[in-house]
Amino acid sequence: MVTADQVWEALAEIPDPEIPVISLVDLGVVRNVDVEDGRVRVDFTPTFLGCPALEVMRDAIAERIRSLGAEPEINVRLDDSWSTDQITAEGREKLRASGFAPPAPREAAAPTLVQLQSNAHRCPYCGSTETRLENIFGPTPCRSLRYCATCRQPFEQFKTI
Amino acid sequence: MNAQVQQLLEIADDELILGWRDSEWTGIAPFLEEDVAFSSIAQNEIGHARALYELAARGLGTTADELAFDRSPDEYRCAPFVELRLPEWERTIARHYLYETADAIRLERLKQSDDPEIAGLVAKIDREEAYHRIHAQMWFDRLQNEPRFTAALEELWLLAQALVGDDFRLQFAERTGLSTESGSEPQTLERGVHTDELTELWEEMTMVRRSQPAGTRW
Numbered sequence: 001m002v003t004a005d006q007v008w009e010a011l012a013e014i015p016d017p018e019i020p021v022i023s024l025v026d027l028g029v030v031r032n033v034d035v036e037d038g039r040v041r042v043d044f045t046p047t048f049l050g051c052p053a054l055e056v057m058r059d060a061i062a063e064r065i066r067s068l069g070a071e072p073e074i075n076v077r078l079d080d081s082w083s084t085d086q087i088t089a090e091g092r093e094k095l096r097a098s099g100f101a102p103p104a105p106r107e108a109a110a111p112t113l114v115q116l117q118s119n120a121h122r123c124p125y126c127g128s129t130e131t132r133l134e135n136i137f138g139p140t141p142c143r144s145l146r147y148c149a150t151c152r153q154p155f156e157q158f159k160t161i
Numbered sequence: 162m163n164a165q166v167q168q169l170l171e172i173a174d175d176e177l178i179l180g181w182r183d184s185e186w187t188g189i190a191p192f193l194e195e196d197v198a199f200s201s202i203a204q205n206e207i208g209h210a211r212a213l214y215e216l217a218a219r220g221l222g223t224t225a226d227e228l229a230f231d232r233s234p235d236e237y238r239c240a241p242f243v244e245l246r247l248p249e250w251e252r253t254i255a256r257h258y259l260y261e262t263a264d265a266i267r268l269e270r271l272k273q274s275d276d277p278e279i280a281g282l283v284a285k286i287d288r289e290e291a292y293h294r295i296h297a298q299m300w301f302d303r304l305q306n307e308p309r310f311t312a313a314l315e316e317l318w319l320l321a322q323a324l325v326g327d328d329f330r331l332q333f334a335e336r337t338g339l340s341t342e343s344g345s346e347p348q349t350l351e352r353g354v355h356t357d358e359l360t361e362l363w364e365e366m367t368m369v370r371r372s373q374p375a376g377t378r379w
Contacts (some may be wrong), residue, residue: 048289050208078212079281080288110291113299135194136296137201141208141289145197161288 002068004033007040010064017053017060018140021098024057026091029082040065041073045082047161048141084161095158096124101146103158111160116144123148124155131155165276166220167238170228171352172267173213174239175324177229178359179260180206181366182246191250202257202293209286216278230370234355234363241350242320244359254300255313256321261297262336263324264290270329314339322349 011033012025024030024044032043042061046054058074065072084103087095092102101124104115116136119129128150135145144157162170183203190196214225221228243260247253268290271283304310318339325333334340350356 046208048205048208049212049285050204050206050289052204078215078285079278080284081281083288110288111295113295116295135197136292136299137194137198139197141201141205145194159292 001038002035002040002065002070004035006068007033007035007042007065007070010068011042011061014057014060014064017056018051019095019098019100021094021100022087022091024061026088026094028086028088028091029057030061031077031081035070038070039073040068040070041075043075043077045077045079047082047084049078050141082161084158087158099124099155100143101155101157103160106160121146121157123151123153125153126151162221165279166217168271169213169217169220169279171238171240173210173217173228174237175243175260175264176206176213177210178237178239178362179243179256180204180210181362182243183257185246185248186253198296199253202296205289205293209289212282212286216282226370230367234360237355237359237363238352239359240320240323240352241354241356241359242317242323244356244362245320246358246362249313251304251307251309252313252317254297254304255310255317257293258297258301259314259317259321259337260324261290261294263321263333265294266325266329266332266336319349323351 008025008030011030012023014024016022016024016027027047029044029047030042031045032041034041042065044057044061054076058076062072062074083106085106087102095102101121104120116133119131121131122129123131123146126148128148130149131146132149133144134147134154138145138156142159142161144159145154146157147154180203183199183206186199187196187203190199210229211225214228218225218228242256245256247256265287268283268287272280272287274280274283314337318337322330322333
């Protein structure tokens with residue numbers, strides 16, 4: 001009989017479909033695993049509601065659970081219980097190492113343009129804070145585009161959600 | 162249909178139809194950053210519509226896809242304001258600014274909903290919308306003294322009022338600095354009325370689904 005720990009281990013091997021350097025467990029989107037009588041119930045949250053990777057993630061989770069010999073039940077939580085603060089320390093380091101600046105901590109108030117334009121954002125390549133906002137939006141909903149004035153490298157910044 | 166489900170559908174329809182209009186900038190926006198921005202905003206709005214349809218669908222015993230694609234155009238509850246095809250950049254930005262301002266007002270209210278599912282989903286939507294608001298405000302600040310932009314704001318303001326209920330129109334006017342005094346001016350087009358442009362959009366949006374037998378899996 002499969003255990004919850006085995007399920008967590010298996011899910012930790014599923015890469016994010018759009019940022020494959022990080023796993024779904026690193027991303028923090030797997031919120032809960034319950035095992036009962038050969039059925040595995042997984043709660044997970046989308047990063048952004050319009051994320052096209054949502055179905056891919058859900059199917060990958062179901063597939064992995066079936067390969068453990070259990071029947072999956074995937075519950076997509078449509079609430080505000082996930083934030084980018086739940087990306088694990090290991091996940092943040094994996095992001096940084098592949099050129100994605102990890103998200104700034106979430107604050108109670110919504111982000112402002114002043115914050116996005118501040119130089120509190122560190123370049124994932126050289127570590128400089130001499131970076132500027134190029135575009136609030138990027139190649140996927142979860143990313144912004146920034147530019148590092150020190151090493152002259154454009155880079156992607158994970159948005160704080 | 163109870164009032165709560167109706168309200169979810171109104172917002173979902175606004176987001177779906179506006180998301181569709183926003184996506185029309187993909188590939189042809191005035192510059193690359195805005196091409197990326199409007200594509201991303203469109204994706205978010207359609208994602209919000211899907212999540213709101215899912216909540217509404219539970220109350221109606223149907224599915225999100227059926228709500229999004231299987232109704233006839235006159236059954237949609239969106240405001241005519243979001244239906245317009247606006248190929249001029251200044252009108253698109255004027256609509257974006259007015260829409261995000263109105264959307265913030267209704268999301269603030271729904272975050273306080275007694276229904277934890279609605280309050281939870283709206284809190285998540287609002288986190289994403291914060292980036293749309295920053296983008297809209299940035300463009301407002303940039304264009305606020307441009308005659309073509311102010312003319313577009315004046316033109317669209319009348320229609321924009323239908324986005325929020327009567328009780329919130331004064332607040333909407335205060336936030337935008339635009340006037341609610343209608344006098345002898347024409348009235349806004351309220352929800353329930355549709356433009357011919359919705360029918361054209363609907364034909365295109367539902368074309369693939371209508372061409373396939375019901376129950377096709379994608």
